[in-house]
Amino acid sequence: LRRPVRCMLNRDEDMMITGTRHPFLFKYKIGFTNEGLITACYIECYANAGWSMDVSFGVLERAMDHFENCYRIPNIKVVGWLCKTNTPSNTAFRGFGAPQGMFAGEHMIRDVARILGKDYVDIMKLNFYETGDITHYNQKLDTLQINRCFDECLEQSNFYEKRKKIQEFNKSNRWRKRGISIVPTKYGISFGIPHINQAGCLINIYADGSVLLAHGGVEIGQGLHTKMIQCTAKALGIPADFIHISEFATDKVPNATPTAASVSSDLNGMAIIDACDKLNTRLKTIKEALPTATWKEWINKAYFDRISLSATGFYSTPDIHYDPVRQPNARKYNYFTNGVGVTVVEIDCLTGDHQVWSTDIVMDLGSSINPAIDIGQIEGAYMQGYGLFTLEELIYSPQGILLSRGPSTYKIAGFGNIPAEFNVSLLTGAPNPRAVYSSKAVGEPPLFIGAAAYFAIKNAISHARTERGLSTDFTLNAPATAAKIRMACEDNFTKLIDEPLPGTYTPWNVEL
Structure with a gap:
């Protein structure tokens, strides 16, 4: 009818129509040595997508990327299918398919240990990735800390x-x-889609020294605003009490990236640093001329000297260009x-x-x-x-x-x-x-x-x-x-x- 519709749903109705995580079925074959070193894996991933597509391809792709979890398997073939069924369309939640995928990898490790009659902890250590290893999607692993985390957890627990x-x-x-x-x-x-690995922000400094921050992330209880205030305070060298948050709106930060994929602090924080660097550059001569002055005095001087106290910041994650066909060796994560x-x-x-x-x-x-x-x-x-x-x-x-x-x-x-x-x-x-x-x-x-x-x-x-x-x-x-x-x-x-x-x-x- 092309008219607004208001739906007032009770809990039962809400749960009936709301998409949930994708249920997965994994079928795998693994090859390993008598010592427990996994040498090969063929795995099929079946995801129940429900009746429509939604973000099912992205969920399946991340599950296929993460199925081996922390374990190096030199020969891998992973195949994924999306299964159309008669249930409500399934969607993404915290983890976006990775927990389902890693669940398969943990079963593999324990299967190897059970068959060989060995301690699965030893099998884990034997198969852990090391810094410099290559994943099955051809990404080199930099500064991996899994062994340190593992040893410390064993000790502390x-x-x-x-x-x-x-x-x-x-x-x-x-x-x-x-x-x-x-x-x-x-x-x-x-993000699995390269072009949305970007963020922007707007910082306004007022004549009394107060700072208004608008970034492209949405606060949903995860503490994002607190972290962004901390980033701004550190970059400008001022107390956090001077900084105020303006809730996200597209009239201040256009074309914002979704607050998702755990990257909101990374992306928006770097955009904030970019904006603060511009402001610090403008204030540099004033700070050098008045080294003993306070922040408020510097800002007051900048205002009377007609220096712009507003700056936008932008950040795009470098080296994210993955395409399985045209760029198979590019960085995916x-x-x-x-x-x-x-x-x-x-x-x-x-x-x-x-x-x-x-x-x-x-x-x-x-x-x-x-x-x-x-x-x-x-x-x-x-x-x-x-x-x-x-x-x-x-x-x-x-x-x-x-x-x-x-x-x-x-x-x-x-x-x-x-x-x-x-x-x-x-x-x-x-x-x-x-x-x-x-x-x-x-x-x-x-x-x-x-x-x-x-x-x-x-x-x-x-x-x-x-x-x-x-x-x-x-x-x-x-x-x-x-x-x-x-x-x-x-x-x-x-x-x-x-x-x-x-x-x-x-x-x-x-x-x-």
Whole structure:
């Protein structure tokens, strides 16, 4: 009708029509040596796109780029398909397909360790990327810190000591089992579309010395404005109290890049430095003439000398020109953010319930602009990843209608799911030359570490299955919900689900 429409949706309707993350199915073949060194991989990635395209190609591409996670595999063939189905169109969320892809890589490492009868931690160390290695999309890895993060996380979490105590606990507890797992992450930072790796800003300085900052990012609770004020304060050499933020609008910063891909601090921060450099150049002669004056006196003098106190800044990420056909050897990602997490869980074999006892995370964020914000981002990302891989199960009818569409049927992480002990630390002495003030992006990279809870649950289930003489090679599709955990801890009770009860058989006299 070409007229405005107002929709007032309740929660059920909202969940029914809103796109979610793309569910993935991975099928892979891997070749490896007797020592556990992975030499080859063929992997097929199937993404459920829903009924329309949306951003599914970008999500699939990032999943294909990140499936190997932190592991060097010299011979790779990765193939991806988008599957059109009768569900609502799926879309992107924090991670943009990378968590789904890295999930496959972590299974590969554990498969190799299980088949060879080796410790998967040793298999991880053997296969980690090193600085200078080449990815399967032909990008050379600069200053990779995964080994440092891994070693520090093992030490800070007391991984081996905890694993030993877990084994002792499991020997003396039949129906409650604990598990531990360590998970690394390597996340590429930049937009997949080269031309949107750009940003602008506008800085106005007023005669009283106050500064008005307008940049191209949107504050959505991630602390972007705080970091940009810090960048401005450092570049101009003034207290942050002098600086005020103007909420983003296209009349001040045109053609702004979306606030996404974890690059908003990188792009807008560098644009701010560009604008501040112009202002500092204009103020240089005044500062030299009045070296003992204050900021307000310098600005007042500049105003009376008719020097422009307004400047625009612009930044475009250098060397981002990737095209798989015409430029196969170009840089696809500006840099990579690394991190490692260790999680301990306890499961109830009779109900499938679980509890997260502890989580320790070490992240490489270069020289953090604001450690308090970054640690909060890491904690939040972990909890979102934890929910993705252990709790949030979407159930559809054969007609493609979402059935889990409310709080009673769709479980998200709450206060009670936060690890009882939660430690986050930032790697020191690892500056990043390719971002603002040697920092690194923090938004999306830590999310996959939440998968440590899933693999810890799987480890606990393996203990239960080994005790019962069952194979540790079993399927546990994410999310690892209570029902799936219960059914994976096989016993005579779970067999009743698949086997019809004989006429004289009652469940009360089953021997466990």
